[in-house]
Structure formats: C-alpha cells, structure tokens
Amino acid sequence: MPATTNSSATPASTSRHQRRREKTRARLIDAARTLVAERGVDAVGLSDITEAADLGVGTFYNYFQSRDEIVEAVAEASIESLGARMDLMTAGMDDAAEIFSSSLRHLVRHAISDPLWGWFVVRLGVAHPKLIDILGPRAARDLRQGVDAGRFTIADVDMTTACVFGALLSTLHYVISAPVQDGIDEVFAQAMLCMVGVTPGEARDIAARPLPELSDVPSTR
Template sequence: MATADVDKSLPRAEGRRQRRRELTRARLIDAARTLAAAHTAESIGITDITEAADVGTGTFYNYFSSRDEILEAVAEESMETVGAALDRVMTELGDPAEVFAGSLRHLVRHALTDPVWGWFIVRMGASHPKLLEILGPRARRDLHRGLEAGRFEIQDLDLAVTCTFGSLISAIRLALSDPAVPDRDQQFAVSMLCMVGVPPADARTVAARPLPEV
C-alpha cells in the first residue's frame, strides 16, 4: 500500500473507532436509564448495567468510573436534551405565561411518549442535583420573565421554582400511572399558572393554546 493510501486510511479507522466508542457509551447510558426508570438507584449494580447493555464489566470502566458517575451522565443527558429542545422553541413565544405553561405541558407529554424517560425523572425526584442544575435556571428564567412582564404575581421566586419542580414530578407520576386521562398536561398547566397569580379564566385560555412542535 502506498504511503498516501495509508495516510488516508488512518483518519477513516480513527473515525470508525470513535463511532464504536460512542455507540458503546450510548448503549451503557440507555441501559442505565432503563434500569433507573424501574428501580431505585441504590439497587442497581454495575453488573446489571453491563448485562443490560451486553458489554463486559471491563468495557464499562473504559467509560465510567462508578455507578454514580454513569447515573449522573444519564441524568445530565436526559434533562439537557429536553431542556435545550424547549429553549429552541418555547422562548420565542411572546407571552411569558404561554412559555411557562407550554414548557410544563411538553414535559408531561414527553413523559407519556417516552415512559422510560418519565419514570426515570420521577425516580430522580425534584431535589436531584442534575435536575436543579439543568432545569432550575430555565424555570427561574421563565418565572422571572413573567414577573417582570406583570403576568405573574410571585412573592418568593425560590419557593415558586421549588413548587414547580415538586408539582412537575407529581404530575408526571400521575400521568404515567393513569395515561388514559385526557388533557392531563393542560390541567397541570392551569394549576401552575394559577399558582403564579394568573386568573383562572386566563389560565385556562393560555393552557389550551396549541403547542409549538418540539
């Protein structure tokens, strides 16, 4: 083989190796997410994850140093993907109340279309550091915009953010437990809008608006 051919093959081989690494990491992440949706984090072992991903234990340690590290990665990827998608669409809306309500509705709907994700979020809980780190600033931003625009009446912003997360987790759990109930996302959005001072009639109107596609 000529030197030029060897030089060309090296980047291709490196690209294949990188893709294989990415696929293996994704399998481990998916396996851990599925297990975490069905069990408590404390009950999940590294062997459980590697068996579900169909890789060896040694392979696991090429990517993660511990069970806690992979679960942190699962939490970060699960929340950041959804949060970024909402940012791209919802923040373009002019009414802060619609942004707040629409984001909550999308999260409930996403849990119903992807129950593994939904149950994972429920098991994470409202106080999980990654949930607070990734979605916390976004919730605070949306609530603060509504406050500045005069759409919301909030006495304590920190408390409003905390209540939003606690209510969201409960709403997702309720929706997953009884998915046949229609318009659960709208009902939840109405309640949350009323919590931040939007009059009930206005809240029902805002929550019933068509959702932009995410």
Template structure:
C-alpha cells in the first residue's frame, strides 16, 4: 500500500512538472524555458525536478512526446472506422485546427515547437504520410511527391493554427482548411466540400483511445 501511495505521488509530481513545462513552452517557446521557471510554475523545488529529469531538454522532449503522441493516438482512434481516406485526412485536420479553440494552450504549444523542434513532424509526420499513401493506393488522391506533400500539409497547418488563434475565428475555418488540403491532393471542389460537411466525430480522450 505504501509503495502504491509513493507511486501515485511520484506520478502526480511528474504530471505537475509536465503541465507547467507545457504551459511555459506554449508561452515562450521550447528554447526559452528554464528549469527555474518550470519548478516555480509547478510550485516545486529544483531538487524535485532532478528526481525526474536530468536536464531541461529532457523535460521538453517528454512534454512533446506526451502532448503530441497523445494527440496522434486520439486521432488514430477517432478515424479507425472510417472507410474513406479523404474523410480520415480531413477529419484529422479539422480536429487539429479545432483543438486550437478548445485547448489554446495545446495549440500554442504546437505552434511554438513546430517552428523550433523536429518532434512534431517526427511523431505526426508518419501518420500523415500513412493517411496520404492510403488515399493514393485507393485512388482518392493524386499526389506526385508524397514527402513534399506531407511537408506542405504540416507547414500550412502550423501557419493556419497560428492565424486561427490570432483571428476573430469567424466561420468554420477548420473545415475550410481541410477542404483546401483535399483539393491540393486531387479532389474536386464539390467532392472536397462534401467530405468536409460530414459530421466530425468525437475526439476520444487518451484513455478511451487505448481501449
């Protein structure tokens, strides 16, 4: 029992550090955050930090892994039963942009790390490539250069999320963004619009995605 309590306390402390680091990275960017800022925001001592992470870079990497990989798993679960590759691609883009409204700290975090850290593409890139390749294989997409197309999608995603966070957010910008990307990969205007009008499924929490 005592070991269970210690384990829960340790996990709660680590979660506090991760949460504080995520908020600071969203505000300042990954290269500007210091250990002192993280421990202060978490209301923990510096010694406690070193019980969990050896360096500042270690916690930044952990935050990226936790934040981005969890989103990737949630998107995988959300789209698992979709039969149309175009819907899989569009729904993922709509959710990624839509999360900027419901979770602005997450969105600013993605914008900040996207410009300075390769982890975003390292984690979500293979998923995007997989979904685009499926569209090619099933005849839904017309793509001549798959790696370049994936790069364009990610570059425009970061720019679109930043613009979305900084705008008045009128209209369904996530659907508009997804529609533009569908047209880029070969769908007609009418087909892309129809796909993006489909109901957007619930984005499951990580514990739901793991079931």
C-alpha cells in the first residue's frame, strides 16, 4: 500500500509560507527604518514599529527578540548591502585614492537619491555600534591600503577613520537637509583626499573621475 503524503508539507506550501514570512519581516523592517529615519532610535518603541507595520506584538516576537535587534537588522539591510556593492565596484581598482573617493561619493549620492536612507544613517548616528561595525572596518581597510601604497600620509589610521566617519555623517545631514549644488559628492571626496595627504590638485582630479556604477551583489540563495 503506497504511503500517504502530507499535502501541507509540500514544497509549494512551504515556499508560500516562507514568502509570507519574508513579507511580514520586510513590513517590520520597513516600518522600523522609516520611524528611525523620522525620529531617531531612542524615540522609537517596539509598539510604534508594530503599529506602523499594522502587525501585533506577538507577530513581532516571531521575528525579533527586541527593538535593538530589529534596528540592527535594518542597519544590515540598509547599509551592509550598499557596502557589499561598493566592495564589488572597487575590487578591480588599483589606485587606493580612487577607491576611497569612489566609495565616499557613492555614499553621498545614495543619501541624496534616497533621503529616507540618509536620515536613517544620520539618526542611527556615530554612537550606534552596528553602523560602526559595518562601515568602520571598510574605511580603515581603504585607508591602510592607501598608506601601504604610499598614497596617503596618515599618522594614525584609527583616528583618521573616526574623522572620516564624523565628516561623512555631517555631510549626509547637510545634503539631505536642503538642496545642494551638483557635484557635492566630488567636493566632499576632494576634501577627504586632502585630509589624508593627497595634494589639492590631484585630489580634485581624482574626485572628478567618472564614477563607476554599483552592481548588485550575486545572491547566495
């Protein structure tokens, strides 16, 4: 006698269930991202997130253990993906100064094109460990590469990383708070290149180079 199968556990039903879970999780993340961008982390409570997502608190706990955990998930979704795309873009570049410049320019441009993302990063702030964990090592890596190649003159890479980080957040706040001139990303990159020891004339030339497009990172799923 052939064995009976449980239709509720078929691949199709499992796939539908997974898609529903992904959509629900995305609703929570989108709500948290919007609220943090509008108010800042400290002004957003768990109930605010569930209300904005139109979901119950019980549903929230099916996906996240706390408000801090969902904020970290939003940071991963919003910032790590961009960082990975910039890594892919710069992988074939030889000039450390161009790598540094291109990454900074893309961050500024992304904030201008997606102000919600910009406000999220600004209001997450330099004090949030997840933001530092994602962007900090990349900035330090690029700076050390420039020092090793003799392109940058830096006395302390960690201190310089902190300076770049603070300048980036201030610049993102500036560009999303009011209309800005065309090429503001180049102006920022030029200033940061000068800060790490590139001469003003060369910094201007590097910052004005055609900016490579970002490619999507291949899915591992």
